[in-house]
Amino acid sequence: MQDLDPERIRSLLTTRAYGRSLDVRESTASTNDDAREAARAGAARGHVVVADAQSRGRGAHGRVWSSPSGTDLYLSIVERVTLSPERVAPLTLAVGLGVADAVRALAPALEPRVKWPNDVWIGRRKTAGVLVEASSIGARMDAIVIGVGLGVNRLAWHEELASSATSVLHASRELDAVCAELDRASALATLLGAIEAWVDRFVAEGPAPVVRALEERLALRGERVRCDDVEGVLVGVESSGALRLETSSGPRSMISGTLRPL
Ligand code: BTN
Numbered sequence: 719m720q721d722l723d724p725e726r727i728r729s730l731l732t733t734r735a736y737g738r739s740l741d742v743r744e745s746t747a748s749t750n751d752d753a754r755e756a757a758r759a760g761a762a763r764g765h766v767v768v769a770d771a772q773s774r775g776r777g778a779h780g781r782v783w784s785s786p787s788g789t790d791l792y793l794s795i796v797e798r799v800t801l802s803p804e805r806v807a808p809l810t811l812a813v814g815l816g817v818a819d820a821v822r823a824l825a826p827a828l829e830p831r832v833k834w835p836n837d838v839w840i841g842r843r844k845t846a847g848v849l850v851e852a853s854s855i856g857a858r859m860d861a862i863v864i865g866v867g868l869g870v871n872r873l874a875w876h877e878e879l880a881s882s883a884t885s886v887l888h889a890s891r892e893l894d895a896v897c898a899e900l901d902r903a904s905a906l907a908t909l910l911g912a913i914e915a916w917v918d919r920f921v922a923e924g925p926a927p928v929v930r931a932l933e934e935r936l937a938l939r940g941e942r943v944r945c946d947d948v949e950g951v952l953v954g955v956e957s958s959g960a961l962r963l964e965t966s967s968g969p970r971s972m973i974s975g976t977l978r979p980l
Pocket of ligand 1: 747748749750751772774775776777778779781783791792793794836837846847848849865866867868
């Protein structure tokens with residue numbers, strides 16, 4: 719927890735808004751819930767809640783996000799941009815690109831890729847997950863909460879995650895690239911800078927640059943995959959954020975689902 723000192727984090731920030739208002743917690747249920755509450759109480763755009771541990775960390779599709787203390791980053795950002803609901807899917811991909819940029823900045827030997835729709839993979843293992851939650855009050859869209867869990871220094875996982883999870887340190891050691899533990903305060907500052915840059919770009923230019931960047935950096939492109947009950951070759955991502963598959967009966971667009979390699 720000492721390496722998440724708020725003053726140190728502030729001194730390392732390069733962002734315009736993200737993290738300029740900062741709430742660092744030793745432990746919480748879910749930073750996404752804390753950020754939602756802060757947003758309802760009037761927190762500014764860019765307010766960040768970061769915790770050393772979460773007791774009810776949430777992943778996509780109601781899954782649990784394993785959140786032990788001391789090793790990784792669990793954070794949520796209050797974003798106040800007004801987006802129509804169909805723009806939330808490409809926003810999630812833009813955040814994924816930010817996370818991938820940050821991983822590369824932290825460990826240049828790694829080649830992180832965005833795994834549709836909300837993961838970042840190094841090789842075949844997941845190192846980060848993004849959970850964007852938007853809600854509305856009546857007809858008006860409330861703040862958007864961008865939640866990110868990033869494996870930073872973790873080297874061991876429960877049995878069910880042991881073959882599918884990694885962290886920046888774990889993946890670096892596998893490559894023999896970097897051996898020292900990463901400093902979580904500077905990893906957080908790098909992460910916030912990279913996410914802010916991609917979200918700003920998405921807000922200013924729309925999904926086109928996100929789709930273009932994913933041409934190079936999408937996990938499983940060109941491979942045979944299954945998305946829920948549909949099998950095909952992963953062709954790419956559309957500007958709606960949908961996944962494009964080429965199946966034996968022609969092209970298919972998937973707007974949601976769990977994607978697995980075959
Ligand atoms: C996923 O891959 O399923 C998304 C995981 C998102 C986890 C982060 S950790 C910080 C924030 N708080 C949560 O409860 N979830 C997100």
